[in-house]
Amino acid sequence: MLSEITDNKQKIITTALNLFAKKGYDAVSTLEIANAAGITKPTMYYYFGSKEGLLSEILSIHYNRLLSDLESAASLPEDIALTFFRMMRIYFDYALKNKDFIMFKLSTFNRIGEDVTYLLSREYTDRESSIIKHVFDVAASYVGNIRGKEDLCTMTFVGVAHAAIGAYFHTGDETLLSDETIYRLRQQFLYGIYS
Amino acid sequence: MLSEITDNKQKIITTALNLFAKKGYDAVSTLEIANAAGITKPTMYYYFGSKEGLLSEILSIHYNRLLSDLESAASLPEDIALTFFRMMRIYFDYALKNKDFIMFKLSTFNRIGEDVTYLLSREYTDRESSIIKHVFDVAASYVGNIRGKEDLCTMTFVGVAHAAIGAYFHTGDETLLSDETIYRLRQQFLYGIYS
């Protein structure tokens, strides 16, 4: 068994995710994935059963990693300032270390309807929202002004995270994902632009 | 000439945009568009030359309308609070009246790479960013604390707008795009969550 050396399964996952991020799921063919990964189509179908199965496994691996990290970061919601920093740091780190996945995530996050990538991502994005929502729910119990705005805060938090990461992809400027940026975003989030 | 009555060209545009929004550009075939629009493929190719030509015209029509509205709303950047409201109102109104287009816009906004929808949208999204950026550039001249954070503000503004519209599409709750929501978002933007 050469799989420990060659590890074709992992190669297929990495290659496919890269192509999906660059061109979009539907624009990438199974043959293109096979060629780029240096294998043949039946090998891909042996491991994943279908193109959709391949996407499903990619989503499972990365979302579970990301959401697990996010859950750790959200485990001390009593300190909203600290938790804001930690959660944003998780997003930025994941974007820096797993560019392809986060690029793909961003391009599917606001999808809706019959799109395959949306349907398969939904369970994870729902979990993601609820983790963040919980932070603001707890925060509302001791920061009165948040009360009634928990959903708004959740929405804004994710929106800002995505916007910053999107800007990083657009410009390539890594300082957009630095601690300094998080401090500024947090300052603005907590005290507004006049602070 | 029945075109004034039937108006097949307009029908194709509306139908195609609806399918693109629901399933994604690459997942929709020209035959599917033709069938849904009640015409045949050659008719579509007569008007638009190619599938890409059709997409291009859709983007041109809607982005030009949206950006023209946005420019009007941004014409008094001396009052940042007022301008914030006006610009957000433009986005929300367009989302309410042209659901399909904004849905499609959201799903392509954070794209990058070789994706056709990204490449064809880019000229418009660049213009969009620069309109908003200009507002914060002017604001920075009289609100000292904004200085150096113009790009951050632009990024945040667009991120928040998209997040709110995305939440509306997700839940169907129209109050997410009400004046009341804009007031809250503005309050948070200007003074933070403690306000």
Next chain:
DNA sequence: CAATTTATATACCGTTTGGTATACTGTGAA
């Protein structure tokens, strides 16, 4: 050593893809 399982490739399938050659039809101008 024989049987089975894992991992791979060759060669193929029916269907769908974006796109077109060609012909027809109704309308307005000369």
Next chain:
DNA sequence: TTCACAGTATACCAAACGGTATATAAATTG
């Protein structure tokens, strides 16, 4: 009445699509 042209449809194309039947070679297991 003839002509041109805008608009539309029938019927087709080569290429690419997602997926598979089958063979094969190496490794694991009895």
